[in-house]
Amino acid sequence: MTLSYDHVAGDGPAVVLLHAGVCDRRMWDPQWPALSAAGYRLVRCDLRGFGATPAPDRPHNDAEDVRDLLDALGIERAVLVASSFGGRVALEVAARWPERVGSMVLLSPAVDGHEPSAALRAFGAREDELLEAGDVAAAVELNVDTWVGPEADETTRDAVHRMQRHAFDVQLAVTEEFGRIRHEADLSAVTAPTVVLSGAHDVADFRLMAAELPGRLKDARHVELPWAGHLPSMERPAEVTDLLLGLLREAAPAGA
Template identity: 65%
Template sequence: MTLSHDVAGDGPTIVLLHSTVCDRRMWDPQLPALTSAGYRVVRCDLRGFGDSPMPDRPYNNADDVADLLDELGVEQAAFVGASGGGRVAIEFAARMPQRTTALALLCTAVADHEPSERLRAFGDQEDALLEAGDVAGATELNVTAWVGPFADDATRDLVRRMQRHAFEVQLAPQEEEHGSVKHDVDLAAVTAPVLLVSGEHDFADFHDIAVRLNKQFAGSRHVHLDWAGHLPSMERPEELNPMLVDFLRETVPAR
C-alpha cells in the first residue's frame, strides 16, 4: 500500500512526518514557507491516519516512507518529524543514513524511551476512555494534553478533528489485525545534522528526550521554546517556520 501523500514545490526534498495526534494536515502552516524557500515538500499520512487506511499486512513506518520515496524517485531527503513522526524519522535516518540529509525533530518521541509516571497516567486514562467507548472523551483528553496554552481555537479544532478521525479509522472493525514490524535502531548510525525542538508546556519526557539525543547526535542543536506545547509547528508557525527554514538552508541549501 502506498501512503496517502501530496507533493508541492521544487528543489531538495523535505519529508514531513506528522505527530500521532494528527495527520499530514498539521503541516499546512509550513507548506508555503518551505516551498517558497526553494524546497520540494512531501507530506504523507502514516497508516491509520488521515487518508491512509489501516495496514492489510505487517508493516513498518520507516519502510513505508522509504517505499514512498522510491515511488517518487527520491534518493535523498531531509525530514521534519513531530512527536511520533520524529520517531519514524530517527529510525529512517539510523537504518538508511545514506538517504538522510538532515533531521528537524519537534518534540520527538524515540523508541527506547521509558515514559514518566505522568505520561503513563495519560496513556492509562486514554485507554480507559476508549475501552468504555468514549471516543469523544478520549479526543478531548488528547487536545487538552497535547495542544499548548497559546494555541488558538482554530488550531485546537483541527487537532480535535484529526485525532477523532484517527480514532475512528483505528477502532473500526478489521478483518485481521496487523502489527508493526520492529527493527533495532542504532542511534549512533545517524550521521545527518539534527535540530531538536522541545516545548516548556509539553510533557517533560520530550524535553528529556531532546536533551539526551542532543548528547548522542554529533553536531546536533537543541532549542527549548518557552511558549510551546507539544505541537509548536501548529501553535506558533510564525515563530517556528523561520527557525526551520534557517536550519534547512544551513544543512540542505536550496538550489
C-alpha cells in the same frame, strides 16, 4: 501499500514532513506554502491509520513505508522534518538508511527505548479506558488537553481535535488489528546533522527525550522553545515556519 501524500515537484532539495501521532499530514498546512515558495521539493504523507491512509491490513513498519515512498518518488536523499511520533520514524529512517537522510529537524520527537514516566503511563491507561468504554469524544478531549500547548488558539485546538478524532475513527473501525514491526533505531548509526526542538510546556517525557538526543547522536543540538507545548509548528505557526526556513537554508539551501 502506498501512503497518501502530497508532493511538490522541482529541482530543489527534497524535504519530507512527518506528522505527530495526534495529527496527520494536515498539521503542516501552515508551513506548506512558505516552504514550497522557498524552492524546496516537498513531500508530506499520512502514516498508516492516519488522515487519508487506511489502517494497516498487515504487520508493517512505518520507516519502511517512508523509504518506499521516497523510492516511488525517485528521491535518493532528503531532509526530514518530523514531529513527535514522526520523529521516532525519522530517527529509524536515518539509522537504517543513513545515506538517504541529509539532515533532520525534530520537533518534540519520540525516541525508542524511553521508559515512560508514571504520568505518561497514566495518560495511556486513561486513553485506553475511555476507548474501551466507547467514549471516543472524551479520549479526543484528553489528547487535545494533553498535547496542545498554551499558545494554541481555538482554531488550532479544533484542527487537532478533528485529526485525532479521524485517526481514532479509522483505527477503531478495523475488525483486526495488525501491529508494527519494530526496529529499535541504533542512534549511533545516524550521520545526519540534527536540530532538536522542544517546548518548555510539553509533557516532561518529551522534554527529556529532546534534551538527551544530542548526547546520543553524532551531530545534534537542542533548542527549547520557552513558549511551546508539544506541537510548536501549530501553536505558533508563523514563528516556527520562519525558524524552519532558517534551518533549512543552513542545512540544504535551495538553489545551491
